[in-house]
Amino acid sequence: MATDTILIIGACGQIGSELTMALRKIYNNVIAADLKEPSEEVKASGLFLRLDVLNKVSLYEVIKKHQVTQIYHLAAILSATGEKNPELAWRVNMKGLRNVLDGCIDNGVKKLFWPSTIAVFGPTTPRQNTPQWTVTEPNTIYGISKQAGERWCDYYFQKRNLDVRSVRYPGLISYKTPGGGGTTDYAIDIYFEAKKKSFYSCFLENHTRLPMMYMPDAIRGTIELMEAASEKIKVRSSYNISAISFTPEEQAASIKKCIPDFTIDYAPDFRQKIAESWPESIDDSVAQEHWSWKPQYDLDAMTKDMLENIS
Ligand code: NAD
Numbered sequence: 001m002a003t004d005t006i007l008i009i010g011a012c013g014q015i016g017s018e019l020t021m022a023l024r025k026i027y028n029n030v031i032a033a034d035l036k037e038p039s040e041e042v043k044a045s046g047l048f049l050r051l052d053v054l055n056k057v058s059l060y061e062v063i064k065k066h067q068v069t070q071i072y073h074l075a076a077i078l079s080a081t082g083e084k085n086p087e088l089a090w091r092v093n094m095k096g097l098r099n100v101l102d103g104c105i106d107n108g109v110k111k112l113f114w115p116s117t118i119a120v121f122g123p124t125t126p127r128q129n130t131p132q133w134t135v136t137e138p139n140t141i142y143g144i145s146k147q148a149g150e151r152w153c154d155y156y157f158q159k160r161n162l163d164v165r166s167v168r169y170p171g172l173i174s175y176k177t178p179g180g181g182g183t184t185d186y187a188i189d190i191y192f193e194a195k196k197k198s199f200y201s202c203f204l205e206n207h208t209r210l211p212m213m214y215m216p217d218a219i220r221g222t223i224e225l226m227e228a229a230s231e232k233i234k235v236r237s238s239y240n241i242s243a244i245s246f247t248p249e250e251q252a253a254s255i256k257k258c259i260p261d262f263t264i265d266y267a268p269d270f271r272q273k274i275a276e277s278w279p280e281s282i283d284d285s286v287a288q289e290h291w292s293w294k295p296q297y298d299l300d301a302m303t304k305d306m307l308e309n310i311s
Pocket residue numbers: 009010011012013014015016033034035036051052053054073074075076077078092096115116117118168169170171172173178179180181182184
């Protein structure tokens with residue numbers, strides 16, 4: 001077991017709840033922190049602290065008291081919720097990150113993981129095979145806050161020597177914890193509704209192609225990035241990573257292979273415009289080259305595993 005003390009902020013969310021369990025298999029001291037109650041699994045497996053990342057005094061106290069050496073800062077307001085409450089999204093996503101960056105520098109935390117997103121891209125970005133370095137003119141408050149966050153992370157690496165690492169996650173699909181208010185949440189809900197009713201009413205149009213990833217790939221990739229030798233990590237804003245791209249129609253066809261009577265209809269809402277501003281597929285060759293990133297799950301493998309695990 002490695003000796004670092006790790007603090008996960010936003011540990012009760014879709015990613016945090018699984019990342020906490022994965023890190024607790026590797027590290028003895030993994031502190032889960034969030035505003036909300038943890039799952040039974042997270043609570044039973046180690047220390048949980050109630051923490052608001054906007055409260056800088058409390059954050060500093062936790063880091064000092066537990067002699068934290070690494071932070072995974074996941075707390076954020078996602079795209080769809082952010083469009084409903086831009087002020088909150090800006091505050092949590094920006095001020096939260098600034099508090100954590102300063103918290104690392106002021107208290108000797110050595111390493112920080114902070115996730116960015118495909119939402120840093122916008123309508124003027126090339127949508128197919130979107131490169132690592134390209135136009136980024138996001139038009140959601142979530143995307144704007146994450147784009148600014150990428151610049152802050154790079155700044156703290158360049159100017160303050162903080163070992164900060166990041167990936168631009170695509171839409172993440174999982175069964176343990178519900179989606180946190182993102183535009184890509186349809187691709188999670190569809191499996192639960194398919195299991196329950198053999199029917200799903202989708203809030204995106206049938207042809208809307210988006211980059212997605214199954215959670216086991218995301219968790220493995222995140223830990224691989226954090227464990228990689230420092231000299232391999234040459235992008236300190238955020239790396240493109242990619243796995244699968246599909247439309248709701250293609251995902252429905254994949255589900256039909258397991259549930260033949262499954263049907264879907266389409267009732268697009270405000271999230272359609274957000275989805276249309278994002279890439280359809282992502283070029284992650286830079287992450288592949290620098291730290292050997294490679295996904296394992298394709299659409300049918302993910303569908304099979306999701307449907308087997310949803311009770
Ligand atoms: P989530 O909404 O499921 O979880 C976020 C967690 O942060 C929640 O448990 C919430 O209670 C907590 N939180 C919110 N405000 C807080 C505060 N002030 N202090 C402490 N905790 C607070 O989100 P997620 O899907 O797990 O995403 C985690 C990170 O990954 C976010 O930064 C998100 O932008 C990024 N990301 C997620 C996806 C995805 O598809 N899930 C894709 C791209 C990027």
